[in-house]
Amino acid sequence: MTDLNKIAGDRPATRYDWENQFTFDKLEFAKTPCIQYSSSGTPWMKWVPVGMPKIPKNTLDVACYLYSSREDAESGREFGGSGFFVSIPTSVPEHIHxxxxxxxxxxxxxxxxxxxxxxxxxxxxxxxxGPEDWFFDPRFDIAVRPIALDTSLHKFSTVPMQMFASRERIEKSEIGPGDDVFMVGRFVDHDGGAVNSPSVRFGNISTRPTQVRQPNGKDAESYCIDMHSRSGYSGSPVFVYRTAGQDLTQGKNLALGTAEFLFLGIHYAQFPEMWEIGEFQKRPGAHSTVPLVTDGKYVKGLSGMTLALPAWLVEEVINMPKLKSQREAIDSHLSARGHARPQPIAEADIPEAEAAQKRDAALSRALNTAPKPRTA
Incomplete structure (x- = not known):
């Protein structure tokens, strides 16, 4: 694997601006007026987001494509998978990992x-x-790679780690079956050819995370999602969103619901279905009692039920000790070059002479200010 410490002096981290981060405030929701009340009962108008948001253009820039070779990537061969970018702050405000x-x-x-x-x-x-350049935890079907991108060259957005749906946030917001989701990935039959043109698919959470067997043969917590997928979307980021009016537990006060937009997890598989090949004669009122799969020839298809590993497992892989030590080394390198994040100085830390000057200046201003006349 490539040692980032060796290339730290060349480009230790990615420079960025806030336009490169994909967050809730960039979603363009329709809004509806809603009457709210202050603690004293005074009514006031609040405009709350509703429905499916218009996804901003940079949403698609979160995704990247994966190929088996440079030649396949150059020609845009219809084979491979999807990926996306995650960002973590560095010790320097204008840089991110x-x-x-x-x-x-x-x-x-x-x-x-x-x-x-x-x-x-x-x-x-x-x-x-190559495969050897990627980091992974053998327990999970997740692979990550530190990468330094150039904002002047590369067209990309990142998912900030503070946007990850943690266990605590899922519990607090009661995110679960029925909540809306979408994923951004690669539709290999129409993926842009020589350049990336990601597509978006939509669905709903079907079950809370349960243990499911992964392609690596290990069981792991997985969301079951009612969303169509196919080969090529593996590795796509899945986002969950909720707007006012979508929480049925609010009863008549649907507009009082809170808005949520989080990175839910990474898509990795679909449940298959088997369809028997046979003859069928339609008869009025007849209902087939033949099971979906029987002995004999059949067609294997996809059920429309997909799987996603939760965001906290992605975070666990990114925070594996080897990657954390690399980030610490890069932060130290940036600090040594004089890019350390400025720290606030407590009043007690200001040299006594400087503090005395401030007191003298304040006293002088007070003495030179004419007193205001008193009113009866």
Whole structure:
């Protein structure tokens, strides 16, 4: 694996501005007026977001494509998987740590480890990485790769880690079955060819996380989601959102619900279904009692029920000791170059002479200010 400490002096972290982060405030919701009341009972008008938001353009820039070779990436071969970018703050305000995230079965087991990202000039940039360049925890179907991107060259957005749906946040907001989700990934039959053109698919959470067998043979917590998928979407980020009017537990006060928008997890598999090949004669009022799968020939298809590993497992992989030590080394490197984040100075830490000057200046201003006349 590449040692980031060796290249820290070249480009230790990614420079960014807030436009490169995908957050709730960038979603464009329709809004409806709602009467609210102050603690004293005074009514006031509040405009609350409702319905499915219009997704901003930079939503698609969260995604990247994975290929088996540079040649496949250059030609846009219809094979591979999806990935996305996650960001973590550094010790310097204008820099972030960026990670490419995908599935282990895509980048490592399947060998689709070459990453392609769009450029601002309309082309694409290719990172010719191998399976050995990706980091993973053998317990999960997740692979991550630290990557330094250039905001002047690369067209990308990141999912900030503070947007991750933690266990605590899921519990507090009661996120679960019925909540709306969408994912951003690669539709291999129409994926943009020589450049990335990600697509968006929509659905709903079907079950809370339960243990499911992954492609690596290990069981892990997984959301079951009622959302269509197919080969190529593996590694896509899944987002959950809720707006006022979508919480049925609010009864008549639907507009009082709170808005949520979080990174839910990473898509990794779909449940299959088997359809028997046979003859069928339709008869009025007849209902087939033949099970979906019987002995004999059948067609294997996808059920429309997909799986996603929760955000907290992605965070666990990104925070594995080796990657944390790399981030600490880069932060130390940035600090040594004089880019350390400024720290607040307590009043007691100001030199006595400087504090005395401030007191003298304040006293002088008070003495030179004419007193205000008193009113009866």
């Amino acid at each position: 960026v990670y490419a995230v995908t599935n282990w079965h895509v980048a490592v087991q399947g060998g689709a480890s070459v990453l392609r990202i769009n450029r601002h000039d309309g082309g694409a940039d290719i990172f010719d990485m």
